[in-house]
Amino acid sequence: MSDAALVYVRHQDKEQNYLQAGHTLGSWLTSTDHKRIGILYALAITFFFFIGGIAVGLVRIELMSPNGDFLTDDAYNRLFTLHGIVMVWFFLVPSIPATLGNFLLPMMIGAKDVAFPKINLLSWYIFIVGACFAVVSIVAGGVDTGWTFYTPFSTMFSNGDVIAAAAGVFIVGFSSIATGVNFITTVHMLRAPGMTWFRLPLFVWAIYATSVVMVLATPVLAMSLLLIIAERWLGMPIFNPANGGDPILFQHLFWFYSHPAVYIMVLPAMGVVSEIFACFARRRVFGYAMMVYAMMSIAVIGFFVWGHHMFVSGQSQYANFVFSFLSFIVAVPSAIKVFNWTATLFRGQITFEAPMLYALGFLGLFTIGGLTGLFLASVPIDVHVTDTYFVVAHFHYIMVGGSVSAFFAGLHFWWPKITGRLYSEAWARFAAIVMFLGFNTTFMPQFIMGYAGMPRRYHVYPPEFQIWHVMSSVGALVLFVAYTLPLIYLTWSLFYGKKAGDNPWAATGLEWQTASPPPKHNFAELPHVKAPPYRYHPDRQAPEAEDRKPETQQGAM
Amino acid sequence: MSEVSPVVHEPWPSFERQKMAVSFGMWVFIASEVLFFSGLLLAYTIYRHLDAEAFKIASRETEVFYGGTNTAILLTSSLTMAMAVHASDHGFRRMTIRCLAATVAFGLAFLVMKGFEYHSDLDKGLWPGPGFPLHPATTQLFWAFYWIATGVHAVHLSVGIGIVSTIAVRLKRGTLLVKASTFEGAALYWHLVDTIWIILLPMIYLVGRA
Amino acid sequence: MSDASQSTWRLWLKPSLIWLALLVLLGITVGSAYIPLGIFNGIINYSVAAAKAALVLIFFMHLDRSRALIRLTAAAGVFWVIFLFSLSFGDYLTRNWNGSATTLAPKQAQVGTREHGTYPQQRLPLVPRFGHRD
Numbered sequence: 022m023s024d025a026a027l028v029y030v031r032h033q034d035k036e037q038n039y040l041q042a043g044h045t046l047g048s049w050l051t052s053t054d055h056k057r058i059g060i061l062y063a064l065a066i067t068f069f070f071f072i073g074g075i076a077v078g079l080v081r082i083e084l085m086s087p088n089g090d091f092l093t094d095d096a097y098n099r100l101f102t103l104h105g106i107v108m109v110w111f112f113l114v115p116s117i118p119a120t121l122g123n124f125l126l127p128m129m130i131g132a133k134d135v136a137f138p139k140i141n142l143l144s145w146y147i148f149i150v151g152a153c154f155a156v157v158s159i160v161a162g163g164v165d166t167g168w169t170f171y172t173p174f175s176t177m178f179s180n181g182d183v184i185a186a187a188a189g190v191f192i193v194g195f196s197s198i199a200t201g202v203n204f205i206t207t208v209h210m211l212r213a214p215g216m217t218w219f220r221l222p223l224f225v226w227a228i229y230a231t232s233v234v235m236v237l238a239t240p241v242l243a244m245s246l247l248l249i250i251a252e253r254w255l256g257m258p259i260f261n262p263a264n265g266g267d268p269i270l271f272q273h274l275f276w277f278y279s280h281p282a283v284y285i286m287v288l289p290a291m292g293v294v295s296e297i298f299a300c301f302a303r304r305r306v307f308g309y310a311m312m313v314y315a316m317m318s319i320a321v322i323g324f325f326v327w328g329h330h331m332f333v334s335g336q337s338q339y340a341n342f343v344f345s346f347l348s349f350i351v352a353v354p355s356a357i358k359v360f361n362w363t364a365t366l367f368r369g370q371i372t373f374e375a376p377m378l379y380a381l382g383f384l385g386l387f388t389i390g391g392l393t394g395l396f397l398a399s400v401p402i403d404v405h406v407t408d409t410y411f412v413v414a415h416f417h418y419i420m421v422g423g424s425v426s427a428f429f430a431g432l433h434f435w436w437p438k439i440t441g442r443l444y445s446e447a448w449a450r451f452a453a454i455v456m457f458l459g460f461n462t463t464f465m466p467q468f469i470m471g472y473a474g475m476p477r478r479y480h481v482y483p484p485e486f487q488i489w490h491v492m493s494s495v496g497a498l499v500l501f502v503a504y505t506l507p508l509i510y511l512t513w514s515l516f517y518g519k520k521a522g523d524n525p526w527a528a529t530g531l532e533w534q535t536a537s538p539p540p541k542h543n544f545a546e547l548p549h550v551k552a553p554p555y556r557y558h559p560d561r562q563a564p565e566a567e568d569r570k571p572e573t574q575q576g577a578m
Numbered sequence: 579m580s581e582v583s584p585v586v587h588e589p590w591p592s593f594e595r596q597k598m599a600v601s602f603g604m605w606v607f608i609a610s611e612v613l614f615f616s617g618l619l620l621a622y623t624i625y626r627h628l629d630a631e632a633f634k635i636a637s638r639e640t641e642v643f644y645g646g647t648n649t650a651i652l653l654t655s656s657l658t659m660a661m662a663v664h665a666s667d668h669g670f671r672r673m674t675i676r677c678l679a680a681t682v683a684f685g686l687a688f689l690v691m692k693g694f695e696y697h698s699d700l701d702k703g704l705w706p707g708p709g710f711p712l713h714p715a716t717t718q719l720f721w722a723f724y725w726i727a728t729g730v731h732a733v734h735l736s737v738g739i740g741i742v743s744t745i746a747v748r749l750k751r752g753t754l755l756v757k758a759s760t761f762e763g764a765a766l767y768w769h770l771v772d773t774i775w776i777i778l779l780p781m782i783y784l785v786g787r788a
Numbered sequence: 789m790s791d792a793s794q795s796t797w798r799l800w801l802k803p804s805l806i807w808l809a810l811l812v813l814l815g816i817t818v819g820s821a822y823i824p825l826g827i828f829n830g831i832i833n834y835s836v837a838a839a840k841a842a843l844v845l846i847f848f849m850h851l852d853r854s855r856a857l858i859r860l861t862a863a864a865g866v867f868w869v870i871f872l873f874s875l876s877f878g879d880y881l882t883r884n885w886n887g888s889a890t891t892l893a894p895k896q897a898q899v900g901t902r903e904h905g906t907y908p909q910q911r912l913p914l915v916p917r918f919g920h921r922d
Contacts, residue, residue, distance in 0.1 A: 053588075133589035136599050198610050206603040209857065210595060236610045237868050244617030248726070256707045257722035258715075259621065264706075265629050265716035273876045274617050324871055328879065340879035542589075598855075605858050609865035616869040623873065624880055646818050650811060653840075657807040660848040664799050673796060769849045776840045780817060780833035788824035 038441070038538040053138035054541060056439070059124035061145050065152065066112050066120065067508075072159075073107035076100045078501065080480075081494040089481045097480040098165035099181060105168025110190050111152060113424055114282065117289035118235075119148075119200055121431045122228045124439060126204060128532040128539065129225050131213025131548040131576065136206035144199035151192030158185035167478060169279070170245075172260035172271040176252040184254055187246040194239045194246075197285075201235035204228055213531070213576070215550030219313070220575070222530055222554045223306060226313050227292025230320040234281045234288070238324070242278035245271060269334050276327035284323040286420055287387075288316060290427030291358060294380040297430050298362055300528040301377035302369025303564035303571075305555040308361045315354035315361075322351045332403045341400050348398035355391055359384065368563040374526075375449030379430030382457045386422025390415055393468065408478075411471030414464045422460055429456070429507065436511065437521030441538040444514040448506060456503035462496030529556055529571045548576030584757045597759040604763040608770050611734075615774055618730070622723045622781060629716040634786025636712055636720035639704060644695035645783035648688050649775060655684035656772045659742070659765045666761040671749065674756055678746035681768065685739040692732055699724075727778055734771050742768065806847045813840050 039056045043049070049057055080100050083091040092100065123141065127134050135141050158164060164181035166174055175183050208221075208229045248271070251257040258264035260271050299306050306312060328336060328344030362384055371377070393415040396402050406412060436444055466489035471477075475486045482490070524533040529552075535544050556573040558564040590596035626633045662677035703711045705725070706718035741764050748754035817836040821829060846852050851859055 210599040240614035337882040339882035605861045612865040784821040787821040
């Protein structure tokens with residue numbers, strides 16, 4: 022049985038780049054090209070980022086005064102819930118994986134596309150359908166349960182459109198799962214010749230680890246939301262104590278997903294900054310193998326710690342003890358990564374382009390967020406600060422100071438590759454610095470007031486907290502400016518920016534060895550990988566001051 | 579009839595790789611489905627731990643006739659689905675179509691039986707809510723689990739029936755070739771649905787029967 | 789076209805044996821459920837379910853001739869379920885130890901209350917009572 026006559030289309034002619042292949046809206050909406058799908062996701066998440074931002078803008082305006090004079094209690098509850106739901110599920114979870122991951126993953130491993138291109142497009146459409154449900158829920162007045170949907174409030178007493186909101190999140194969960202399946206299969210099955218596992222860029226490992234978490238954690242969220250919908254819509258008494266139900270069971274199911282979800286949000290960020298530190302310090306990543314093991318450990322151990330969100334819920338004290346211990350353990354691989362990034366910078370020839378500024382911001386802010394996480398892992402401290410602004414500050418340091426910074430870092434770093442244009446470096450550096458300052462002004466006061474006892478999700482508070490709230494709200498305004506600036510100068514660069522060459526940063530990595538923007542099938546010829554990643558300088562030598570050329574690039578073509 | 583070579587889709591460099599990938603991708607998806615149902619099974623197991631007696635009382639009202647017969651039907655459908663894959667591997671087009679059709683038939687038979695069973699359950703008033711015929715109140719938890727688990731399973735089975743009938747029709751029309759990589763993937767999904775039912779059987783039907 | 793019919797029945801042989809084994813196991817599990825065996829009813833039922841699932845996984849889903857990667861993926865699914873169950877049960881099984889506070893005593897579940905005097909009145913530390921809400 023010969024397979025000599027395989028039906029296989031080969032593209033012989035010089036290809037147009039992927040942006041030129043089809044100009045109609047239809048060509049974009051039906052494209053199975055991973056690069057176009059990445060851009061479709063980018064547009065969707067940018068829209069939701071601003072929705073979530075407006076919601077919290079209103080919240081911060083309200084919080085400038087201790088009385089509830091700008092928003093009613095109900096409106097306030099609905100706005101912070103909206104902020105949480107939109108930012109977690111419609112912005113952060115898809116942000117780096119579905120935009121940068123989609124665009125770059127196949128290129129970084131030397132493939133033409135992801136494993137299942139049609140499912141990739143389907144996963145964007147599933148995201149949009151879920152987003153529609155969320156918009157319906159918003160338009161219907163929103164939900165007041167908090168993004169955590171705790172029972173029995175969400176199932177029995179809330180007056181908002183919980184079913185639409187839960188359905189929206191349920192549906193986008195499947196988008197996540199589909200993307201995860203696609204990426205895992207891609208990394209296993211489509212690596213170019215010579216691209217062994219330990220030659221993969223750390224961004225690819227990060228996306229792989231994230232995809233494993235997405236595939237294994239998201240279904241449990243889906244079930245927990247389905248159970249809420251069943252209870253609310255069909256009257257099934259799952260979490261109703263009067264029928265023997267346990268509201269804490271919901272929390273177990275919810276946090277079994279939602280803790281790994283924070284790793285879904287942070288692992289890709291770690292991958293991005295690894296790429297950027299190496300490039301702008303002209304140094305190989307210190308301890309590549311340990312970086313890989315650390316990311317995989319975070320992905321796995323992250324599944325064992327969910328109970329630290331439930332220390333005061335009524336969970337058994339013995340479970341508290343176990344979860345606390347495991348939460349300390351999960352900090353170790355993250356710390357290893359911080360040490361390795363720092364060591365990567367050491368003896369490097371550092372330049373401060375915008376991506377590097379964002380990445381350096383990540384390093385510091387992620388460290389602060391991570392250390393305060395240790396405070397929260399300790400049960401006695403957590404009992405004092407749980408449900409206060411201390412927790413809010415902690416997770417915003419990681420998710421905004423960490424993940425959003427890294428998202429901007431990656432967006433700037435790969436912008437020339439994606440669009441073929443250079444953005445304005447001066448404006449970008451300015452925006453990065455404004456963001457760093459605005460971020461700290463917003464969230465550092467929150468640690469202080471949280472420790473002093475300011476509860477979260479309250480809009481009426483004792484007057485002694487007002488000074489911190491005002492600082493925080495002013496910082497939020499600065500952040501708003503910092504986030505709007507890139508929208509302006511990046512869009513401007515699309516039309517008026519200088520054309521970027523193939524490799525404006527002189528980076529290693531297969532994606533830089535093809536045109537900017539890339540051709541539709543990524544490479545003119547299949548790359549053969551002969552070198553490990555990050556070959557910025559020869560063995561056992563620090564990089565030279567004037568030498569911006571890498572020692573070797575990864576692919577020989 | 580001459581051997582028609584299988585279609586290799588973008589971005590695969592070879593058919594073998596594509597086939598491996600379809601299989602692997604489906605297994606990854608299966609892992610996610612296993613976790614989906616496990617959330618529900620966790621809820622069941624915890625509540626059963628907390629009130630075993632109520633669960634026994636509640637489970638006695640389920641109908642073993644339907645449960646057992648449906649299990650046998652689904653097991654047989656797995657047989658025919660496995661045979662469809664074997665036939666496809668060997669290039670036996672007609673046999674593949676027939677086995678796929680048989681699988682669909684068994685799947686539909688399951689749904690029909692389920693329909694009768696649901697009708698019977700509703701006649702007995704076993705929908706949680708006011709007027710629920712059993713005591714204590716925790717029996718409603720069991721029955722909530724029953725409706726959700728069997729309902730979600732039925733949705734999965736329906737999706738499976740849709741997929742299997744689509745590929746059977748396309749094979750018949752010639753738009754899908756007999757040695758395509760699709761059949762293995764569809765079969766894995768079908769067997770997953772069967773395995774879930776295998777696990778649900780003792781949880782729903784066989785508690786406290788003695 | 790298709791080969792002579794004797795080769796197709798050989799194709800049926802092994803899967804049909806597996807199928808028969810599955811039906812026999814079904815018979816055992818349903819039948820034994822009616823015999824009062826105390827705790828062994830549960831043990832038999834779940835062991836049989838595991839055996840049936842294993843037969844389907846190994847023979848129908850071809851785990852017997854799959855690559856290590858596929859087996860690892862299948863195993864990962866199972867392991868993650870074990871993680872979910874074990875840590876969750878770690879909570880529920882230890883709730884009543886040493887008189888620690890529990891949220892749920894079977895047959896005593898009442899919304900938001902517990903037996904008078906067994907649990908300290910807890911106030912959330914900062915319920916603001918300052919000023920008037922407009």
